[in-house]
Amino acid sequence: MNNKEWIYAPLSGKVQKLENVPDPTISNKLMGEGIAIEPSEGKVVSPFDGEVLLVAETKHAIGLKSKSGVEILIHIGLETVALNGEGFDLKVNQGDQVKKGDSLISFDLELIKEKASSTITPVIITNGNEFELDHTTAKSSAILGETKLFQVSQVGQEKKAEKKTKDSSVPYGKEAKEIVAAIGGEENVDMATHCVTRLRFALNDEKKVDLDALESIDIVKGSFSTNGQFQVIIGQGTVDKVYKAMVQETGISEASKDEVKQAGAEKHQNILQRGIKILADIFIPILPAIVMAGLLMGINNVLVNPIFTEQSIIEMYPQWAGIADMINIIANTAFTFLPALIGWSAVKRFGGSELLGIVLGLILVHPDLMNAWGYGAAAAEGDIPSWNLFGLEIEKVGYQGQVLPVLVASWVLAKIEVFLRKRVIDSLHLLVVAPLALLITGILAFILIGPITFTIGSWITTAVVSVFDMAPVVGGLLYGALYAPLVITGMHHTFLAVDLQLIGTIGGTFLWPILALSNIAQGSSVFGIMLATKDEKLKGLAGTSGLSAWLGVTEPAMFGVNLRYRYPFYAAVIGTAIAGAFISFGKVKASSVGIGGIPAPLSIFPESWISFLIGMVIVIVVPFLITFIIAKRKLR
Secondary structure, three states: OOOEEEEEOOOOEEEEOHHHOOOHHHHOOOOOOEEEEEEOOOEEEOOOOEEEEEEOOOOOEEEEEEOOOOEEEEEOOEOHHHHOOOOEEEOOOOOOEEOOOOEEEEEOHHHHHHHOOEOOEEEEEOOOOOEEEEEEOOOOEEOOOOOEEEEEEEOOHHHHHHHHHHHHOOOOHHHHHHHHHHOOOHHHEEEEEEOOOEEEEEEOOHHHOOHHHHHOOOOOOEEEEEOOEEEEEOOOOHHHHHHHHHHHHOOOOEOOHHHHHHHHHHHHOOHHHHHHHHHHHHHHHHHHHHHHHHHHHHHHHHHHOOOOOOOOHHHHOHHHHHHHHHHHHHHHHHHHOHHHHHHHHHHHHOOOOHHHHHHHHHHOOOOOOEOHHHHHHHHHHOOOOEEEEOOEEEEOEOOOOOOHHHHHHHHHHHHHHHHHHHHOOHHHHHHHHHHHHHHHHHHHHHHHHHHHHHHHHHHHHHHHHHHHHHOHHHHHHHHHHHHHHHHHHOHHHHHHHHHHHHHHHHOOEOOHHHHHHHHHHHHHHHHHHHHHOOOHHHHHHHHHHHHHHHOOOOHHHHHHHHHHHOHHHHHHHHHHHHHHHHHHHOOOOEOOOOOOOOOHHHHEOHHHHHHHHHHHHHHHHHHHHHHHHHHHHHOO
């Protein structure tokens, strides 16, 4: 057999390096070496004589094996699994014998441009332990079935042994294999991804999961199933290493979070759950910027407000005034230009160009517009600037700190852009699509979208504030009792939008402080388990997950321990409800959304620190005592 073989181009289009593919799994070559093509037409042909090894159910990917043994994967576009086969026409079946140039798949290129994140198509060697890439074509474009794309050669026995030794030393490789075996094996995994703390799987049959075997693995801190996803709690930092090991050590290929969520959503989610998922998809990516801003604003609060003395730090030490002002500017930027952050994330989520989303957000807070925070005073004085459009008076007002106007405007912008992109020829895209989409959306935002959503946002704010004004104890008690259960369903993400709306409208939020107390309560409960149990593994898990909860990440504590035993979860809910009622009665508010745990006081207005600290004592003591007393009887 010849040790070298040329792989011909399966598509026509622009040739790209794998490093340029906007997917870390592919660009970091976790799936293997290869090359990518940006297709110029919707046809895929066989790059050699061989056999069809696999065909994705959604028709977006195909695996082939040449007669010399080279195995390759052709993945048409990125995140195209979400199309569920729409736009793809399969010409072959698994097991078919094919010749070089035989048609494999035809696809609607325009549809993929519209609905997928990218059309770029990786062509990857999947059995890199046996074959390696020698060199790739120097041509910038390829013609299907004609251009020699890259050459591969067989790996020698010595090199195979070296690769095998290297592979066997992959960090967390053993644990990754054990996790896959416990969830039913590779054949039970439809797709897999991960977030900050959890492995996320779309499984074919969750009944095949061996929970005892799974949770006996040292690095596993718990597991649960929600909205069609089976999630395994690993912990911050470690989860990324475990996931990479799983991709390398098993036959599971990486998928994006959107793909896994989509797989679960299509099978299991109702309209309400899909709406919550959309909000989560929009707000979670911008959360780090908001939390960073909140933390810095908390530091600024300590510097500029009298807390333990009659004078503030900058009054006692004027040399600190400059740094305090600088911190304030850095901290306030994320909130001042919040519509730009939301616009970027929302337009991306709705299928448009995120750059246009940023521009849309900046349009809504342009300095020539009247600041939204001064709208109430200007309305009372009858001094609101306006445009006269053919006799129609349009208020010249910005939307600083507002959430609904930019959310709705982003949806409109994305739909207009997609509509134009599909109908305008490629050569005119730059001149027509973006300018026209922004112009139409901008005018609609000022004339229609902005005024209507601003009014709706004001109604929501008034309603929430009224409940806590009329019956603060009841409001705090209910929200404190319900927040942790809402985390289980994912509905807690919707309240981030409410928090931001409250901050932008009344200058602070009374909901977020209760969230922070809920996180502390979950940690306190799990510390009760840690001190009561004699099981060393459970003790270690409880200790690390409790610390994580006290620093704002509750999933390891909640799903790994508290929900498993239930009574620690109920103890945390009881403590949060009591503390929530107390701090709501004391009118405690946060100036921003910060780190929801022990560092939370930094985000609380200084005048409310004493009330909030008492609330912290409640959620530390009450859940701990309840859990510890019950656990001493149950955990023997």
